[in-house]
Amino acid sequence: MSAAVAAAAAAALRRRSSSNSTASDGLYTQYYPSLSLPKMPLRQPPLFSRYETQKRQDWNNFRQYFRTHFPKLSLARCSGENVVEFLSYLDGFGQTKIHAATCSNSGHRYPADICCDCPTRQPWTSLNALIGRLKVAFVENGGNPVTNPFNAVDVKAYLIDVKDSQALSSAAMAVSTTCLRLQS
Secondary structure (H helix, E strand, O other): OHHHHHHHHHHHHHHHHHHOOOHHHHHHHHHOOOOOOOOOOOOOOOOOOHHHHHHHHHHHHHHHHHHHOOOOOOHHHOOHHHHHHHHHHHHOOOOEEOOOOOOOOOOOOOOOOOOOOOOEEOOHHHHHHHHHHHHHHHHHOOOOOOOOHHHOHHHHHHHHHHHHHHHHHHHHHHHHHHHHHHHO
């Protein structure tokens, strides 16, 4: 008999909790039974932030580059020179054209010859952010912060070179644009 009473109480409790999901919803439906509040689905927060996702993707790309590198290298033997090789490899996929001073397109915002042989490079801001993420990922994946290859002098010199070359290219473009305005 007591089992039957317990089962009936549990069924009544289930019916009550399913009709009144929250306290405010219960009061609302108590006075206005024909109207009910819409059930809002709960959104799950993302597991990782955009920064964490990008950092993981950059670290995996760097590791993939090392796996395909010849001769084989281990992360423990990675140096700043190897990081510069990786950044030079990434420059092959860059979209920022850096015109040499001797190029006919140098200093022109809208160059006439878009097929010049000047190199394309990654933007300095992108490379700087990439190195920052890889510094952190190296330490998080068991690397020694003191011997972090992403903090090497070679890498800093490479970033300075990229920044200076892009600054010179944009300065030449600004000078030619100013001259064109003055001539008009």
